[in-house]
Amino acid sequence: MxxxxxxxxxxxxxxxxxxxxxxxxxxxxxxxxxxxxxxxxxxxxxxxxxxxxxxxxxxxxxxxxxxxxxxxxxxxxxxxxxDVLLQLQIQRQAMEEKRRHLDRAIQAIHGAERALASGEKPNSEIYKTIIEVIEMQTNTEWLKKYYTEDQLADLAKRNTPEIMEKAQNDWAVLIQDVEANLQEDPASPTAQSLAARWAKLVEGFTMGSPELAANLSSLYKDEANWPTTFKKLYSDEVEAFIKQAMAIRKQAG
Amino acid sequence: MxxxxxxxxxxxxxxxxxxxxxxxxxxxxxxxxxxxxxxxxxxxxxxxxxxxxxxxxxxxxxxxxxxxxxxxxxxxxxxxxxDVLLQLQIQRQAMEEKRRHLDRAIQAIHGAERALASGEKPNSEIYKTIIEVIEMQTNTEWLKKYYTEDQLADLAKRNTPEIMEKAQNDWAVLIQDVEANLQEDPASPTAQSLAARWAKLVEGFTMGSPELAANLSSLYKDEANWPTTFKKLYSDEVEAFIKQAMAIRKQAG
DNA sequence: CTAAAGTCTGACGTAACGTCAGACGCAAGG
DNA sequence: CCTTGCGTCTGACGTTACGTCAGACTTTAG
The missing domain is CATH 1.10.1660.10 (Multidrug-efflux Transporter Regulator; Chain: A; Domain 2)
Known part of the structure; x- marks a missing residue:
């Protein structure tokens, strides 16, 4: 009172x-x-x-x-x-670093969940799998099989670490959304909106370059040679669903 | 040894x-x-x-x-x-919440930086400004002037909090990038790539709906009536630059 | 053999309170 | 006037993951 x-x-x-x-x-x-x-x-x-x-x-x-x-x-x-403003900026940078750490940890768990759920790894190797995912995040050597050094350098220049990590997260969110809507008709507005987001993310990566798009495509076709933890970024169901939705989108579009 | x-x-x-x-x-x-x-x-x-x-x-x-x-x-x-996997999932959710908090804090600082840098607020009101930004993040009442309830509900359904916050960040990053490249020719590949990203973000918001696009446009024209902290999301220079780049993009595309 | 390094076991310090514990304040009912 | 019940006050210990001495050894290179 x-x-x-x-x-x-x-x-x-x-x-x-x-x-x-x-x-x-x-x-x-x-x-x-x-x-x-x-x-x-x-x-x-x-x-x-x-x-x-x-x-x-x-x-x-x-x-x-x-x-x-x-x-x-x-x-x-x-x-x-x-000098409050300066302090705030310093603070912001520190927080952005924390966020990067969080992002990597979240992605690592996501990756391990997928790898284990897909059944390609036994549950008992959970720790190994997590470590693999974490290492994959900082080691992109394997990508050299599909892209030229020039292309990778170009991608690295355009895509800062933050953008890359955010993109990873964009994909994870989108894939979740797709999984939640697998029962939809691929022609439905919901499905089409998902397809639009999908296309947008792909374009965000290739940035309109046909060479990059071609390499990306060859990378996806060579599924057998991916590092284990990259396998099954999305399930076959998701792939099939998106394929259909994209086909309809092109037709309509 | x-x-x-x-x-x-x-x-x-x-x-x-x-x-x-x-x-x-x-x-x-x-x-x-x-x-x-x-x-x-x-x-x-x-x-x-x-x-x-x-x-x-x-x-x-x-x-x-x-x-x-x-x-x-x-x-x-x-x-x-x-039950390690279960624990990991629980852990991930906790981390995602932390991430959301970090995002909001980072955005708040960004917002305050912009508001103060634009000179519309004296430096002495720094705390008030920050509080305004934080409140704006959770209070979207003012948007009702430009969108119908239906549209807002639809946006809210499609754009989960995570996506919204990420989008906000996408914009912040993009605007920074644009600011760093204002000296470029709007027809240059760099500028065009920025314009592509810009268009992508806009499309990500309107999701292809012409009504939403129209409302978004009317919102931007009514700058005088925005809440103070929303002002100057980007500078006039950035706006002019993107306008030019987008014009060239349309011509070319 | 000695000096330089490395190791060991406590033990206190850190950040921001949560959570008692024991003692006191204050207003209402009996 | 006294008792409840509720609120407040001041310590003081607990929490987390070590960092940082301090004092006493051990091991090793010269």
Whole structure:
């Protein structure tokens, strides 16, 4: 229950905490760190927070959402905002690196799930399979069988690591979506929309170059020689479904 | 230096650690936790690791890469692999959530950077601006001015949160790339490739629907009424450049 | 034999609170 | 006036995965 004190609106710990979506214990903690001291205390020592405290708490919560440590936050808030932006940019770069790590881990699990689900690997080799997937992510030697050095260099220049990893994820999401819609008619709008996304991803990789498209095609035909973990990026059902949908798309298109 | 002991190859702490890319201290720690005990000890108490220990250490490192805690790893390794896959899937979901959080934070910083760089907001309002960006991510009320409920519902159904966030990021990356190539001739291959990516993203949003494309266009024309943080997703220079490149693209294509 | 390196076992420090525990404050009912 | 019940306060320990000493050995090269 908020307290009316003359002109000022004061909040007790619990109300104040709820208003900002944090716990009372967190308030204690911030107080302890000198990060946010309540405006006033009652004689008995109860913390009383005012509106201005709320603004500060907002900033703290926000910066925490952005991944900053309380120590950094304290520094930023006490030394004013003359380099907050720079700090944020540094912070962003750190987070982008974390995201790359997460992406690789997620992809690795996805890859292992597929390899094990396809039954080509026994469940007992789960660890080996995961390690293979992880190594495949950083080792692209095998691609040289299908592309010239020039083409790979060109791809590498155009596709930064971030874009590559995002593309991998795009594929994973799309394949999931397709799998969830295998019962659809390949001519249906849903299927056609999936086909459109598929075409878009392929084009995103070849970037309109017919040579690349040709090599990509030869790569896919040579399934027998792929590294084990690349096998079964998608199931035969998915392949068949997309093939049909694409045929209809071309006809319509 | 590895020790030759009859038929067995034994490694001392440091060599073993380096072989696996961890620190000696980490080995102590794992030993302490009972996660990885060395095969043997010398009389003086020096740890000696064998090949079989290496396999186990590999698994530990791998699962750690996948974001598991040592406690979880210990459980998994001791109870055999009969539900490792399930654990991995659970783990993946947790990581995907972390990824979403990271994405939102990164986008928020990006958004604030743009808003501040464009000079429409004074640097002193940096916190307010960030909060606005974060709120805009979860509040799409303003879009209703341009799309019908039906269209928004349709978009929401087709574009899961993950896809939306990824798309936002796609745009950010592309815009960065364009900015880095403003000095190019809009007819150059580089520029045309950027234009292709641009068109692809637009199509990814409208999914081929002419109504959506029309609404998107009207949204962009009504720049004056966008929420502040949506302003200047890209600079006027970028807009002009892409306009030219797209014109040439249409002509050529 | 000595100095330089490597190893061992504690033990404290880190980040951001969660979770008691023990003591006190405050308003309402008996 | 006293008792409940609920809220708050101040420690203080627990958590995670080691990093970083510190003090005492062991091993090895010269």
């Amino acid at each position: 908020p307290e009316q004190k003359a002109q000022e609106m004061l909040y007790q710990a619990r109300d104040f905490a709820e208003k900002a979506g944090v716990t009372v214990r967190a308030l204690h903690h911030y107080d302890h760190l000198g990060l946010l001291k309540p405006t006033r205390r009652t004689e008995a020592g109860y913390r009383l927070y005012a509106e201005q405290d709320f603004a500060r708490l907002q900033q703290i919560v926000t910066l925490k959402f952005l991944g900053m440590s309380l120590k950094q936050i304290k520094l930023l808030l006490q030394q004013g905002h003359f | 590895p020790e030759q002991k009859a038929q067995e190859m034994l490694y001392q702490a440091r060599d073993f650690a380096e072989k696996a890319g961890v620190t000696v201290r980490a080995l102590h720690h794992y030993d302490h936790l009972g996660l990885l005990k060395p095969t043997r000890r010398t009389e003086a108490g020096y740890r000696l690791y064998a090949e079989q220990d290496f396999a186990r250490l590999q698994q530990i490192v791998t699962l750690k890469f996948l974001g598991m805690s040592l406690k979880q790893i210990k459980l998994l390794l001791q109870q055999g692999h009969f």
